[in-house]
Every structure is written in structure tokens, then in C-alpha cells.
Amino acid sequence: MKLLPSFFQDTSTVELARALLGKVFVYETSLGIISGVINETEAYNEEDEASHTFGGNRTPRNEVMFWEGGHLYVYFTYGMYHCMNVVSESADYGSAVLIRSVIPVEGMEIMTKYRYGDTPIPVFPLTGERGKRGSKKNLCNGPGKLCIALGITKEQNGANLCTKDSKIYLEERGYHFSEIVTTSRIGISKGQEKMWRFYAKEEDLKREEKWV
DNA sequence: TACGCGATCGTG
DNA sequence: ACGATCGCGTAT
Known part of the structure; x- marks a missing residue:
């Protein structure tokens, strides 16, 4: 069952960032x-100097951050990488949660092809030239890599x-982390005082016997 | 129209 | 510690 709009809209962005840990991105x-399984996130909102939307700054690039919670915001950075965010809160308020890392569950073979260039769909930059074959741990542990x-x-x-026919969605599948770490965010200059990064270690991942 | 920088990554 | 590489925002 896909997570509903209320999940993304009815809490603050910082709370959502925490709540997204353990949810499954599909x-x-x-x-x-x-x-x-999402295991690292960061929150960004309009009151945040590090955010694309700081002070209500609305541009073609960050337009999606102003849509209602439950959309995907993807931007291009460093001339090489994409980063993906889950839009939060309500329409016309620019906020989102950056997904920094996931633990592979299904389709590791496909992920490996995308990362290392064995795919017949050659869409992604620099996939063939770099790095060594990904272990489960190394495949999606970074916002650009994932x-x-x-x-x-x-x-x-x-x-x-959140639509019935959406091919991209989030699910609750009963994954649970015993310990969540809260820190300052990575790769920003302003807003370092905000402890808006949340992560869990992969070895803490547990799965409940039953889930909704 | 021009320029400087960045929510990164893999290698050294 | 550093270079690759280009879209976007800000300034001209």
C-alpha cells in the first residue's frame, strides 16, 4: 500500500525526514x-538558509518544492549528479526531504547495471568508467549514487x-531501525547549526514479523 | 550574455 | 585533499 498524501503533508518537514527512515522507496x-529501505535523509524548508527555497525563493528549478507534499523533486548538481527529494507539507510552501541513502531490497541486478553501465538504456553519466562493482552496501549510499x-x-x-497508477512511490513494509542518529547536514555552508540530518546504520535494520 | 558556485563521488 | 563538469542564480 502506497503511503498517502497525509503522510507527507500532515507533519513538519523535519519530522517527515525522521519518519521516512525505514520506509521503502519503490x-x-x-x-x-x-x-x-531509506536509511539517511535531510530536511530543507523556507526558513533554512541552506535550502533552494530559502525566504520563499521560487524559481523554475525548485518549483516542485512548492507543490503539495507527496511529489518527487529531482535536481542536477555539481554538473554530474542528480539528487532526489520527497516534497513535504502543503502547496506554496517550499520544503522537501533529501534522500541521501537507501539499502537495496529488490532489483539489485538492475541497480548494478545502472551504476556500472551494463544497461541497454545508456542514460546515466559516468556509469561505466568509475569504481568497482557495488556491494549491497556501496550501491546506493549517497544522494548522487542512489x-x-x-x-x-x-x-x-x-x-x-501517491496516485493509484504512479510507478514511483513509498511503502511501509515493517522495517525498523533501533537507533537513529541526528547530525548537521552534509555539503552545506549556511545552516550548519540545524541538526536536520537523520541516519541509521545498516546493521541496525530489523524487520517486524507482521506489518500493515 | 557572462561568470562563479554547488544538498557529490571516486581516486589518490 | 582534489578534480570532473554544467545547470542555475545573480550580476552585468
Whole structure:
């Protein structure tokens, strides 16, 4: 069952960032289902100097951050990488949660192809040249890496995660982390005082026997 | 129209 | 510690 709009809209962005840990990100692609447990996030909102939307700054690039919670915001950075965010709160308030890492669940073979260039769909930059074959741990542990592994580009920017026929969505599957760490965010200069990064260690991952 | 920088990553 | 590489925002 897909997470509903209320899940994304009825809490603050910082609370949502925490609540997203343990949820499963799912992408139904033409090659098969790709999914992973979210284990690292960061919150960004209009009151935050590090946010694209600081002070209500609304541009073509960050437009999706102002849509209602439950959309996907994808942007391009460092001239090489995409980063993916889950839009939060209500329409016309610019806020989102950056997904920094997931633990692969389904479709690791597809992720490996996307990361290392064995795919017949050669869409992603630099996938063939770099690095060593991904272990489960190394495949999606970073905001740029996970977009390559999951096949997320600007084409998916603005996708609605909550419609009946959406191919990209989030689910509750009973995954649970025993310990959540709260820290300052990575790669920002302003807003370092905000403790808006949340992560869990992979070895803490547990799965309940039953789930809703 | 021009320029400087960045919510990164893998290698050294 | 550093270079790759380009879209976007800000300034001209």
C-alpha cells in the first residue's frame, strides 16, 4: 500500500525526514521493480538558509518544492549528479526531504547495471568508467549514487508518489531501525547549526514479523 | 550574455 | 585533499 498524501503533508518537514527512515522507496521500471529501505535523509524548508527555497525563493528549478507534499523533486548538481527529494507539507510552501541513502531490497541486478553501465538504456553519466562493482552496501549510499542506481533523473522531477497508477512511490513494509542518529547536514555552508540530518546504520535494520 | 558556485563521488 | 563538469542564480 502506497503511503498517502497525509503522510507527507500532515507533519513538519523535519519530522517527515525522521519518519521516512525505514520506509521503502519503490520504482516500477520497464526492467523490473527496484526498491530500497531509506536509511539517511535531510530536511530543507523556507526558513533554512541552506535550502533552494530559502525566504520563499521560487524559481523554475525548485518549483516542485512548492507543490503539495507527496511529489518527487529531482535536481542536477555539481554538473554530474542528480539528487532526489520527497516534497513535504502543503502547496506554496517550499520544503522537501533529501534522500541521501537507501539499502537495496529488490532489483539489485538492475541497480548494478545502472551504476556500472551494463544497461541497454545508456542514460546515466559516468556509469561505466568509475569504481568497482557495488556491494549491497556501496550501491546506493549517497544522494548522487542512489539516483544513478535507481534510474532517477530530471525526467522523474515532479512525479506524484501517491496516485493509484504512479510507478514511483513509498511503502511501509515493517522495517525498523533501533537507533537513529541526528547530525548537521552534509555539503552545506549556511545552516550548519540545524541538526536536520537523520541516519541509521545498516546493521541496525530489523524487520517486524507482521506489518500493515 | 557572462561568470562563479554547488544538498557529490571516486581516486589518490 | 582534489578534480570532473554544467545547470542555475545573480550580476552585468
